[in-house]
Amino acid sequence: MTPPTGGTIPVRILLFARYAELLGRDHLDVALAVPASVADAVAHVRALPGGEVLPARPLCAVNHAHAPLEAVLHAGDELALLPPLAGG
């Protein structure tokens, strides 16, 4: 894939439950260099102060649907990092 030249995209990252507690926040708005994958966004969060407590491969969702770490992010996407599910 040809790396794009210079652009970034805005992505909102949501944190829930234990992850929100660990990082002391429930969301952050980031600008990611394109092309940006879910894994890139996770790496961004883990590089923040305290972010290393997140697992390297958390369960993730993009725009309200489960997404693999390899999924490509687009401008305006809502990425959610989901702690282990406990419904039911």
Add this chain to the structure above:
Amino acid sequence: MTPPTGGTIPVRILLFARYAELLGRDHLDVALAVPASVADAVAHVRALPGGEVLPARPLCAVNHAHAPLEAVLHAGDELALLPPLAGG
């Protein structure tokens, strides 16, 4: 098995649902020559006027439990001839 000499046992035979309707009665008290099996009792009922409408091998119960045609009957047993079940 050595056939017994002469004795009979009293058995009550219950008829339900379609069988009761076909024979116009819901029970009959019979005396069966020993040894008597469930099959013997069924044959007895089928030999009555109108009894031939019963199947040769109906579902049967003795004393409130399912019983095979080969089961041996004892004095005072309650034998039920059960039309196809339709509960549930």
Add this chain to the structure above:
Amino acid sequence: MPHLSHEPLDLGQLVASVTRADRGGIATFLGLVRDHHGGRAVAALEYSAYEPMAEAESARIVAEAEARWPCEVVLVHRLGALRIGDAAVAVVAASAHRDAAFLACRYVIEEVKARVPIWKRETYADGTVDWVDPTRAVAPPPLQGA
């Protein structure tokens, strides 16, 4: 609890009767009276039973399920005249484990249909009456507009 009832079945009450703080899963099955059978419109129907055996056989089925899976089971079959949509049978299985609850619930309803001496007499919209026989092939419903 008796396994036969001449009164309408109350699922909520049956569920409450097996709810306990250490039971995380409750599986239930309700068998309802349908408005058609073998392509004929059902107007009325009545369940009857060989009652002492139906009670005894139901108790045996429940005991079998409770021996096979860690659970408590409630089973009630309704008798008498029922209306379309009424619950004819209710099975409730409560367990610490949902797998046990589902398996026990399914086991009980299958065994009830195969073993409990209950009969159903249907009156059809055309005035005919028949004893339901699940062992007979059922005629397909008439084609719509044919």
Add this chain to the structure above:
Amino acid sequence: MPHLSHEPLDLGQLVASVTRADRGGIATFLGLVRDHHGGRAVAALEYSAYEPMAEAESARIVAEAEARWPCEVVLVHRLGALRIGDAAVAVVAASAHRDAAFLACRYVIEEVKARVPIWKRETYADGTVDWVDPTRAVAPPPLQGA
């Protein structure tokens, strides 16, 4: 019908919502709040969700079940503070065929547990608080009287 509720779940009402004269079987599953978890006595607990995704994922699961089996499914998960014994989730599957009802009901609860973003925060009798993580091995309960 929304798939998330902050009010107590009413199984009877959910069952009534899918009862139709051509549906002979209704299978249900209730997940109840238990009083123990991992050997610890639970005093209070609260469910939270990523609500828009939980609604969307629940709707997808219901649609999958209804596409796979001829049935209508209702799924509701409760959120907020619950008490011991409260129903946390209710699944109701109605069908002309009990096999379809059972299979759809089971499918839905398994998929809910695996896919719907809901979390449970438990407060234990000793005052500690924890997020429930079903992927962690649970410590065995302490031996009685040991």
